Amino acid sequence: MTGMMWLAAVCVAAGTMTIGDFVLINAFMVQLFVPLNFLGFVYREIKGSMANIEKMLQLLRVQTSVNDKPGAQSLAPGNGNIEFRDVSFSYRPDREILRKVTFNIDAGQKVAVVGASGAGKSTLVKLLFRFYDLSGGAIRIGGVDISDVSKHSLRRAIGIVPQDTVLFNDTLFENVRYGCPEASDAEVANAIRLAxxxxxxxxxxxxxxxxxxxxxxxxxxxxxxxxxxxxxxLKRAPILVFDEATSSLDSKSEQAILKALREVAKGHTSLVIAHRLSTIIDADNIVVLDQGSVVEQGTHEALLARRGHYAELWFSQQRDQQKEQQEELPV
Ligand SMILES: Nc1ncnc2c1ncn2[C@@H]1O[C@H](COP(=O)(O)OP(=O)(O)OP(=O)(O)O)[C@@H](O)[C@H]1O
Ligand SMILES: [Mg+2]
Known part of the structure; x- marks a missing residue:
């Protein structure tokens, strides 16, 4: 464009062109370059979008390994009784994670699962959500096998506080609202207060x-x-699952939140996974998992009286706590 304008200027100076010609050339050039520029922009946008569309189609083509049965019914809400019957599971065929795990959670009860790290506690929760299919046994909610109902209705009935929370790069408020997208602002604010x-x-x-x-x-x-x-x-699901829900909190906040959770869980069936046993003393049943098998189950008192795995864990945690308290005393 500079070249053209310079040539035109030289011609005008030499008298072979008039000022009007100069303006005309300038107008032509502008008329030509603006659409050309625009074309370049559109071409770049189209190329970028095509790459995104391709990625999205790839994602849509992924086959899920766990599928609904044809004509699967919705899980009837209100049925909170959960039954794990001889549940066996492995992520890979050569390593069994759960071996014939059997226990019940009656409607409205609070059942705790405890055990060493890697015992398979979070795996139990993933199976309850039907992220994987079982290799043996069955999980029933309200007497219905979870593999017979639609995944959508199953997951809607369960509220979970997972071990590692996934947040979206959005505001705190909207991240809380994700628990129930149709909730009003006041409901979200109330949930924020309770938590x-x-x-x-x-x-x-x-x-x-x-x-x-x-x-x-x-x-x-x-x-x-x-x-x-x-x-x-916020989700107020009939079944609540807490996987180490308060493990990263200090004892004071933990107590306050546990109190709030107890209120929320009233009348709901809840499954609680905890390392700190003091948080689950009030559970109706405590299931002790060890290397994928249930080794003991019962109430806190019954398990202490048995002097088995649970009692050992309990006393070792009590000793640690006492030691900590002694260290905290002013010298
Ligand atoms: N997606 C996976 N693929 C293969 N193995 C897995 C997978 N997820 C977990 N595991 C294995 O399964 C075992 C049980 O894992 P799980 O997460 O259930 O343990 P956990 O009892 O919840 O432990 P923690 O108390 O540390 O949370 C672990 O040994 C783990 O390595
Ligand atoms: Mg876990």
């Missing part, structure tokens, strides 16, 4: 409109857990 997030939020310059970062990396472990708890409170 003891309001204190933390009031310290933030942007309040509940603070963005949490990719996967929630701008929040501490305990704060993320409280977001997950708020989501679950």
């Amino acid at each position: 003891h997030l309001d204190n933390f939020i009031s310290q933030l310059p942007d309040g509940d409109q603070t963005r949490v970062g990719e996967r929630g990396l701008k929040l501490s472990g305990g704060e993320k857990q409280r977001v997950a708890i708020a989501r679950t409170i």
Whole structure:
């Protein structure tokens, strides 16, 4: 364009062209270059979108390994009684994770699962959600095998506080609302209060409109857990699952949240996985898992009286706690 304009200017100076010709050439050039520029922009956009469409189609073509049976019914809501019967499972054929696990959670009861790390506790929860199909046995909710109902209705009936919370790079408020997208602002705010997030939020310059970062990396472990708890409170599902729900909290916040959770879980069937046994003393039944098998089950008192696995765990945790308290005493 500079070349053309320079040539035209030289011609005008030499008297072979008029000023009008100069303006005409300038107008032609502008008319030509604006659409050409635009074409380049559109071409780049189209190329970018094609790449995204291809990725999306690839994702849509992925076959899920766990599928609904044809004509699967919805899980009837309100049926909260859960039965694990001879459940066996392995992620890979050469390593069995769960071996004939059998226990019951009656409607409205709180059942705790305890055991060493890697015993298969979180795996039990994944199976309850039907992320995998069992290799043996059955899981029934309200007497209906979960493989006979639609996955959507099954997952709607269960609220979970998972061991590692997945957050979206959005505001805190919207992350809580994810528990029940149709909830009103007031309901979300109430859930935030019950999960003891309001204190933390009031310290933030942007309040509940603070963005949490990719996967929630701008929040501490305990704060993320409280977001997950708020989501679950908001969802108000008939079945509640807590997988190490308060493990990253200090004892004071833990006690406060446990109290709130007890209120929320009233009348709901709940499955609680915990390392700290003091948080599950009040469970109706405690299942002790060891290397994928149930080794003991019963109430806290009954298990202590048996002087088995559970009693051993309990006393070792008590000793640790006493030691900690002694260390904290002023010298
Ligand atoms: N997707 C997977 N593929 C293969 N193996 C897995 C997978 N997920 C878990 N495992 C294995 O299954 C075993 C049980 O895992 P699980 O997460 O159920 O343990 P856990 O009892 O919840 O332990 P923790 O108390 O540490 O959370 C572990 O040994 C783990 O390595
Ligand atoms: Mg786990």
